[in-house]
């Protein structure tokens with residue numbers, strides 16, 4: 326563990342040292358603070374980058390589920406502040422690696438910052454929550470993305486979590502002492518969010534008794550999920566500006582990487598075209614050679630035919646000569662056949 330390294334990472338390492346962009350110093354500091362507060366030893370995250378550098382210097386055993394796309398994995402592994410002794414990577418999409426992963430024991434802190442599209446963070450949450458110990462910390466980045474905002478809304482009301490607040494667009498939760506929701510069961514009314522926003526309160530009276538909703542949530546809390554509206558994450562104007570700047574920065578990085586990719590593709594295409602050209606030249610040479618061979622073969626065939634013709638004619642001539650010159654004449658033959666008198 327090296328807190329000095331962590332401080333250097335936060336201060337010195339650029340947030341765009343990999344293409345996908347990293348958590349800000351403020352968010353990293355909050356992670357470090359909570360990591361210390363719960364004495365985290367075994368930690369895990371989806372995605373890798375600056376946070377992996379930090380965790381590899383803070384945790385005794387850190388696992389990063391990284392799909393290996395882009396440059397975050399090689400840049401992290403090659404970074405001088407990366408402490409390989411305390412970190413391991415599970416390479417591949419978390420959608421396929423996490424379901425089969427067995428940790429060595431309960432987790433003290435988990436960060437979800439891998440794939441961001443629906444339903445992947447939810448899927449990751451499903452595979453992580455049974456592993457998080459009571460008092461453990463769950464960090465979810467980018468809760469301003471609407472579908473991640475839905476997960477955030479759910480967790481803020483769930484009995485298993487205490488919402489510790491947000492830094493920029495990263496949310497922090499702590500596992501309460503509430504029993505773990507059975508991962509292989511169902512029981513949706515056991516979940517506070519579902520009870521609170523359930524539009525047909527009367528249907529749950531047989532389970533919770535008359536006036537259950539009023540008792541648990543009070544009249545004002547009886548919101549309906551059908552109310553719709555904006556996700557509950559409402560950034561301040563300053564944070565809004567920061568988010569816009571971040572988005573523009575990500576867009577620039579993405580455009581650069583796209584340009585780079587186009588250039589690579591153009592070079593590959595040009596190399597392909599050159600290879601094709603030289604193959605065409607080779608094929609022309611082969612065609613020329615074959616034509617010459619065909620011509621030679623035809624000349625030889627004509628020559629051979631001419632010779633065969635000559636031989637045939639000579640034979641016919643000889644045959645003709647044979648019929649006229651060979652053997653006795655008819656007159657002589659008749660004389661020879663006559664008996665001697």
Ligand SMILES: C[S@@+](CC[C@H](N)C(=O)[O-])C[C@H]1O[C@@H](n2cnc3c(N)ncnc32)[C@H](O)[C@@H]1O
Pocket residue numbers: 345346347348371372373374375376377390391392393394395397398417418419420438439440441
């Ligand atoms: C926003 S970056 C993570 C940033 C990192 N926490 C940091 O602070 O630098 C997202 C990361 O998730 C990875 N990623 C994207 N889709 C993934 C997936 N399906 N499974 C695992 N990792 C994924 C990307 O390669 C990238 O490393």
